[in-house]
Structure formats: structure tokens, C-alpha cells
Amino acid sequence: MRRTRLAAAVLLAATLTGALSPAAAARPSDPVQRRLDLLVERDGVPGALAYGGGTTRTAGVSDMTTNRQMVGPQGRFRLASNTKAFTATAVMRLVADGRIRLDDRAGTYVPQLATHAVTVRQLLKQTSGLPEYTALVDWSKGGTSQEYLALALGAEPDFEPGTGWGYSNTNYLVLGMVIDRASGVGFRTYVERTILRPLHLDDTYWPAPGELALRGPHARNYGVHPAFPEAGVVDVTELPGYEFGASGGLVSTPGDLDAFWNGLFGGRLLPGWALGLMTRDTTDVGGRDVYPAGSRYGYGIASHPLSCGGVYWGHGGDLPGGSVGGGRATRGRGTVTVYTTTWAGGGESLGHLQGAVDAALCAGGRG
Template sequence: MNRQRVRVTAALLTAAALVGVTAPTAAADDNAHGARHGTHGGTAPTVRERLDLLVDADGVPGALAYEGRRTVRAGTAELGSGKPMVGAEGRFRMGSNTKAFTAAAVMRLVVDGRLRVDDRAGRYVPQLADSPITIRQLLKQRSGLADYAGLVDWEKPLSDEGYLGLVLKEDLQFEAGTEWGYSNSNYLVLGMVITRASGTDYRTYIERTILKPLRLESTYWPGPGELTPRGPHARNYGVHPLHPEQGLTDVTELPAYEFFGASGGLVTTPKDLNAFWDGLFGGKLLPRWALRQMTHDTTEVGGRDVYPEGSRYGYGVASIPLSCGGAYWGHGGDLPGVSVGGGRATDGRGTVTVYTTTVAAQGSRLAHLQGAVDAALCDGR
């Protein structure tokens, strides 16, 4: 779901726990692009080399980079099986990339005149009736709300209202609007705002206004009790939140509907996620002024959480500097058993989705995942 809270899980994962498990390490659909480690002399590592480092050095079971015309894969779809990593049609949980979909849906409501970003959230969410928190502050991660991801009892799922009730029992992290602090609770609340403002469940609204217009036919919300991604998918590995005593294990089955919601609940494919970034930043979902607001009303977040220096956070999207100049806009996401990076670069440099089948939210894993995104978008430029 995110980025900070998931590190409790990530800390339990070590490369040593997976090193030594037999896995194919260099499957790719474009064999013309780069050989393995260091064959390019002093040049920057290629996408293939970054993915190989994730598998061979970091112990990640499987990794994939999809650039539209090319899919590069490393590792295996299932430990001990010898199965190659799935391709661009393989489904995975996108985690906090879901926030970009939620933010785009909020802006669709703004465009249609059904809410304003400076409305108080309490206008739509009765539990916040006495709070000064605005929709803008929720979008920008500036509300100060505690993160519900660190408060849930994984054995007792609640409604969104129930999770918000847990949050409101906690002190604010800071006064609304004064600081930036990543919290899944912001997008939990925005899902509730969408439901009230649109008159339909936020899942249905996002399907109607984003998934269907962009024809994202492989992207969906899991239903209640649905634990496993539909269709082709790789297995995921990590510490299961319901069974932490088991240590490193297969975590492919997770109760996504019950816990992740508007902050991290969507399932997708690399092909669909790329199509979303292209559709959003290509102006297919929102008028130019609304997209400009999402990407220009931003906060400097470089050096905080997983964001490198020079990064900025807008409305459910972030800009990450590229080594070749410019930046890319996307989000990123982590859940037990998956990390996702990527987005659409400025100046027409392309779009990429990179994901791994275990958490890669810190240390060398994070560097290699973000490096694969950078390599894909800067290759030859």
C-alpha cells in the first residue's frame, strides 16, 4: 500500500533469504538490448542489467520492465518451478499507484463542478465535520492524518468508516497544511469523498470515468473475499500480514478489497498501467487546466520516504528527476510481495512500468528498481 508502513514488512525480507533458490535470470522479449552485468564498459547500466541485479544481487524472485514496444524480464514467476517471469499481460497489485487513479477521479468531479479542491472534506465525510482538512490537503498528503495502514487488525477488516474511526483516535502528525507526510488515510478519505460527491461507490465511479474510457480491460477492483489476482500472474513473496510468524512466504493471496481500497487496491498489468499514464498525461481524461493543477500545485519531497532529491509530489502523482535531464511523472507502490515504479517521462521520452515480486522499497533493491525506470526512459537519449 505504501512506502513507509510497508517497511515493517520489508525489513523482514533479506536478500539472503532468497539467494540460492534456482531461478532463470535473463528472460527478455528483446534480446538485442544489452548483455549482462558490466558489458558496456563505463556507460550507465541497461534495463536488463538493473533487473539482473535485482534478481542476482538482491534476491528478488522476479522482475519486469515494460516500455510499450519492449518487455524485459528477469527471474522466475514462481520459486522452485523454473517458470519464466510473466510478461506485459501478467496481472499484479499496483499498490499506491491506485492513488493516481483516485486523484484523477477527484479532479474529474472538480471539472464537472461537483466539488472544489478547497472544500473541506467534512462537507462529504461526516466523521470530519469538525475538521479544517481540505480536499487539496488530502490530495497533496498534507492533512496530518495518521496512517491507517499502521492501525489495522489484519484479522478484523472494517469498513472505510471504521478505518477512519481508528485514525481519528490518533493525534494528527502535524497541523493540516503545514507539512507533508505520506499517509494512506488521505486517499481512504478521498474514496469516501468520491462516493458522496458522485452518488455512487468510488470503485464504480473510477471504473466509469477512468478504466472504461481508457479501455483498461485488465485493470479491476478485487471483490470481497477475492484473494488472488485473476488470469496470468507471478507469485509474490514476503511476510504475510495475517501470518507474520511464518516469516518469508508466498503472499500471493491477500485480502485486497478489505484493506487496500482507494489508497492501493487496484489490480492491473504493465500494459494497462502504461496506458493509464499515457492517457492521464496525454490529456485523455482531464482538460489541460486540471492536469496542470495536479502537476504544478506540488510539494518538494526529495530525500523523504522513497523519493530521490529533486522529487515533487502533486495530486496523487510525483515527478522524479531523470539522469538524462527532465523528469518522469508517476507514483509507485508497495504491498507485501510487490513493488512498482514507473510513469511517463517529459519531452516524449516514453512510459515504463517496472515491478518486482517482493518488496523493493529500500536499500539496493530500491536503487536498482528506480535505476531500471531511469535506464528505460533515458536509454539512447
């Protein structure tokens, strides 16, 4: 659920910039607001929001047709790959309870991998070498998790398990299947029981099969629909979220996502040793994909350096209709969520999104 269709994204940025950019105006002194405004005025993002420390900042509009004001922290949005942090936490809960071992072969739980050497730990760390399934799917037809995994297994591995690092949604597709087998209740139910309910994340949910719309208040999303790319830039608010599964299917709000990061790193979901593994057993990913120098990828979470010192832990995520950044910083600097209503995962727009996260956290968590 991350960077794909770069050419389409470039077209999208050009199209929306032409439609939305206002006349140049003096930038506000607030560095977070300034970056949100750059996302809208320079990068052509329809709407952007930053929420942290009880403070909300917005730029742009939530609906390009009506020019309705951008929604606030109660607005729902698709978490995309931030979902992986929830999935990884659920796996570590099963590890802590003795129902999974990190060095178990994934094939112990997933019959399609019975002859493969891939381990649970390698799936969590993105070091399995399993190729990306999302690029192989015909999204006009969809399919099941088993069918998606079969597509990935029919392609050449990116590398031998444990010999490299490569971001692949297939790793978390498989982890969902591992949770299914080990928990006996399905990964969606298990995440609800062990994460959403204990933290009272009442506005976070898994879309039902066939559910395309977002529930409750939300902004509209714009991009190139994966099932109909020939249509160009369209409203992509309605997407088959159920099919994004354990890799990217959750829907939430900025308030709930911040509460998740605070609950995870505040020790409310896992014993200390389990959380320690997630943050210590890491791979240097600086300079790869969207990760700036100094970034490290752990178990479904990544650390990113802050300009003011220390790091923040989060994940990030992208779909055709939105990008999400943020997480919880070290040194008591707080938690923040920043999201946009179109893909902003490359070039200057990525810098402005990540810059808004950095500015908010370096202000000491006051938003």
C-alpha cells in the same frame, strides 16, 4: 500501501537472496536488463519486469516452487499505491464537472470529519496531517473504511492541516469516501466509468469483497503477510485487495498502467487546467521516504528527475509482495512500468528498481 515493516523486509531480502542468487555472471550491456538482473541476483527478488515502448524485459522466475519463467506484460499485479493516481484523477474529474471544490472541507462529504478543517486539496497533496491508518489495523480481522478512518482519527495528528507534508494512506481512504458521496455511485464504479472504460483498460479491475486471488495470468508474490507476520516469508499472492480500497486496491497489467499514464498526460481524461493543477501545485519531497532529491508530490502523482534531463511523472507503490515504479517522462521519452514480486522499496533494491525506470526512459521510451 508503502514502506512498512523494515525489519521484516531486511529479513525477506536475506532469505530470498540465499535461495535465489546464481553464480556471478557477466552483465549484459543493456542498462535496463542489468538492473533487473541485479534485483534478482543481488537483492534476492524472485522476479522482475520492465515494460515500455512495446519492449518487455524480465529477470528471475514467476514461481519459486516451479521455477516457471517470469510472466510478460499480460501478467496481472497489484498496483498498490499507484491506485492513488487513479483516485486523484477521479477527484479532479469531479472538480472539473463542478461537483467538488478543492477547498471544500472533507467533512462536507465524510461525516466522520465534520469537525475537522482538512480540505480535499490537502488530502490530494498529502498535507492533511491525518495519521497512517494501515499501521493501526489488525489485518487478521480486517474491517470497513469507516472503521479504518476511526482508528486514524483516534490517534494524534501528524501535524496541523496544511502545515507539513506526510505520506498517509488515510488521505486516499478519505478521498474514496469523498468520491462515494459526490458521485453517488461509489468510487470503484466512478473510476471504472471515467477512467477504465474510456481508456479501454480491460485488464484492470477492483477486487470484489473477499476476493484474495489474482485473476488471469500472474506471477506469485512473496513477503511477510501483514495478518501473520510470525510466519516469516511466505507466499503472499493472495491478499484482501478489496480492503486496500482507494489507497491501493487496483489490479492491472504493465500495458494497462502505461496506457493510463499516457491517457492522463495525453489529455484524454481531464481538461488541461485540471491536469496542470495536479502537476504544478506540488511539494518538495526530495530526500523523504523513497523520493530522490528533486522529487515533487502533486495531486496523487509525483515527479522524479531523470539522469538524462527532465523528469518523469508517476507514483510508485509497495505491498509485502511487490513494488512498482514508473510513469511517463517529459521531452517525449516515453512511458515505462517496472515491478518486482517482493518488496523492493528500500536500500540497494530501491536504487536498482528506480535505476531500471531511469534507464528505460532515458533510452527514449524504447523500453
